[in-house]
Amino acid sequence: MHEMGIIINLAETLDDTAREEGLTNIARVTLQVGEVSGIMTDLFEDCWNYFKKKHPVLSESRLVLETIPAVTYCSSCEKTYETVKYGRECPYCHSGETWLVQGNECVIKEIEAE
Amino acid sequence: MKVIELNKKATAANDRDAEELRRKLQARDVLLINLMSAAGSGKTTLISRTIRDLEGKASIGVMEADLASEVDAEAIEALGARSIQVHTGGCCHMDASMTRQSLEAFGAESGSIVFLENVGNLICPAEFDTGAHLKVMILSLPEGDDKPLKYPLMFAESDALIITKMDAAPYFDFDLEAAKRRALALNPSIKIFPVSAKTGEGMGEWEEWLMSRKKELMRKH
Structure with missing residues (x-):
């Protein structure tokens, strides 16, 4: 399960951050998740609620997810378009030589903590 | 309460563990290779042939990561090489x-050279740094030449692409030049080796690259 591996790592990354910054309680974690990162948000939140209890600094925290829209670049006509709407084929020139520019991320944007 | 901007990858802790593991292995002259591919692409067959071809030149160990079963580890041990079966307990990739x-x-x-045979899928194994010195991916001919378009991250992240089952070329509409062009567009420095572990075709070039990269990477410390 993809979500579990990411959550385990996310919790560890936050433990490290708390140590470095001298934090004892993280109340909110805002995460930016790419639209096509393959992360199922429902499952992700369930996983978070399960694993946060194993980390004292996170046990009372709330996870806030923000979506980063997926954008694809077409190397034939050099235009960009919405990945989710059009998929792999460029809607302007119908080329298949297209690459994802953004939308695959999973980044901790900010935390609220003391 | 204060708000702290982090802009940090969720997997930052893993990246740190991976870096540490890489350094430790290098100090012991152990080259770790993260071998990634879809299920059924011929990872174990490729490794088996490589072990036989490099007998006497390199000591090779294999870590087989799967959700379950011991079949791959048994196949490797039959060749006299050391192996271990790793069960990921339902997790779809290996992390550091x-x-x-x-x-x-x-x-x-x-x-020695240690191959980590990652869980068979082209998606999340590409996202997690395992601490390996080299990332090698396999695309088998029956999977099709469009895979770089569908799974760009895997191709962008790998140091080498081995195209296996070349002996089956007469039976499939696999356009080797298109596959190469698509992979190189994502990753201009990727090394591409079309091989057949069955006939031995192309295996020499792959093994030569492997040995020269080992020499180069292990000399650095």
Whole structure:
């Protein structure tokens, strides 16, 4: 399960951050998740609620997810378009030589903590 | 309460563990290779042939990561090479701490090459740094030449692409030039080796590259 591996790592990354910054309680974690990162948000939140209890600094925290829209670049006509709407084929020139520019991320944007 | 901007990858802790593992292995002259592909692409067959071809030149160990079963480890041990089966317990990829624990159980010999056969899928194994020195991916001919378009991250992240089952070329509409062009567009420095582990075609070039990269990477420390 993809979500579990990411959550385990996310919790560890936050433990490290708390140590470095001298934090004892993280109340909110805002995460930016790419639209096509393959992360199922429902499952992700369930996983978070399960694993946060194993980390004292996170046990009372709330996870806030923000979506980063997926954008694809077409190397034939050099235009960009919405990945989710059009998929792999460029809607302007119908080329298949297209690459994802953004939308695959999973980044901790900010935390609220003391 | 204060708000702290982090802009940090969620997997930053894993990246740190991976870097540490890489350094430790290098100090012991152990080259770790993260071998990734879809299920059924011929990872175990490729490794088996490589072990036979490099007998006497390199000591090779294999860590087989799967959700379950021992079949791959048994195939490798039949060749006299050391192997360990790692069960990921339902997780679809290996990360650095899982790799470190597996290596501790395995007890890799100094000077050896260790292949980590990652879980068979082209998606999340590309996202997690395992601590390997090289990332090698396999695309087997029956999977099709469009895979770089569908799974760009895997191709963008790999140091080498091995195209296996070339002996089956007469039976499939696989456009080798298109596959190469698509992979190189994502990753201009990727090395591409079309091979057949069955006939031995192209295996020499792959093995030569492997040995020269080992020499180069292990000399640095």
